[in-house]
Amino acid sequence: MVMPKAPMTAPARLGLLLPWVNAAPPVPVGTVRRHLRAFAESFDGSAEVGHLRSHGTPAHEISQATPAALEALRTRLRELLRRGFPPNIDVKDGQWINDQPWGQTFPLMQAFSSLRFGVICMGRPAPRKLVRASSHERRTFRAPGAYTLLVEGDLADLVLFFVAHLLTAPGMAVVSRCAAPAPNNWEARCHRFIVGSGVGRPPECCSGACRVRAHAERLRTLEREATGRKKRKGKR
Numbered sequence: 001m002v003m004p005k006a007p008m009t010a011p012a013r014l015g016l017l018l019p020w021v022n023a024a025p026p027v028p029v030g031t032v033r034r035h036l037r038a039f040a041e042s043f044d045g046s047a048e049v050g051h052l053r054s055h056g057t058p059a060h061e062i063s064q065a066t067p068a069a070l071e072a073l074r075t076r077l078r079e080l081l082r083r084g085f086p087p088n089i090d091v092k093d094g095q096w097i098n099d100q101p102w103g104q105t106f107p108l109m110q111a112f113s114s115l116r117f118g119v120i121c122m123g124r125p126a127p128r129k130l131v132r133a134s135s136h137e138r139r140t141f142r143a144p145g146a147y148t149l150l151v152e153g154d155l156a157d158l159v160l161f162f163v164a165h166l167l168t169a170p171g172m173a174v175v176s177r178c179a180a181p182a183p184n185n186w187e188a189r190c191h192r193f194i195v196g197s198g199v200g201r202p203p204e205c206c207s208g209a210c211r212v213r214a215h216a217e218r219l220r221t222l223e224r225e226a227t228g229r230k231k232r233k234g235k236r
């Protein structure tokens with residue numbers, strides 16, 4: 001028996017792009033193209049993607065995109081995600097860490113100038129008499145998704161719009177940023193984007209190496225606090 005495919009969750013859709021957006025380690029161009037295509041094609045008008053459908057697949061544009069165009073798209077995606085978080089995102093030693101260079105606005109507002117939209121009615125069968133319909137029939141008839149929103153446009157605008165739209169979907173509270181110290185500079189944070197599975201707390205660190213650094217930092221802070229207490233006692 002062939003089991004029906006479970007719908008892809010919003011975190012799983014975003015998870016197709018995040019390793020590339022973080023670029024740590026760098027993702028081969030072939031993998032980027034494959035994941036971009038799976039991501040774009042997953043916007044099929046279902047409830048999981050908020051009844052949004054890609055009108056025609058951008059498969060040709062994805063295969064033709066130059067490495068420079070892909071890199072420009074990656075930069076735009078990074079900016080969209082980064083500036084969706086408030087500028088002051090972490091506290092370290094009692095001080096806020098600001099992740100926004102001076103002059104940058106929050107949130108990032110931008111034009112998606114190539115996008116075109118349309119709608120199609122999905123032709124939901126109505127119960128014969130709504131007053132006599134069961135509550136289940138009524139709920140199904142009135143549920144969101146009577147129409148599907150269609151969108152088409154240039155690859156970069158399209159992917160950016162899909163990501164922006166996806167972030168409002170159920171389960172997307174799991175996007176966070178790695179709070180571990182940055183490699184080679186403990187004054188800064190790693191700040192890679194992390195997407196959890198949607199079940200339980202999102203992970204605090206993006207990788208094993210970051211977990212080790214975060215743990216070492218916690219130990220160092222505890223040691224400093226203990227030394228401070230000893231010094232204060234000695235002065236009394």
Ligand SMILES: [Zn+2]
Nearest residue numbers: 178190206210
């Ligand atoms: Zn990290």
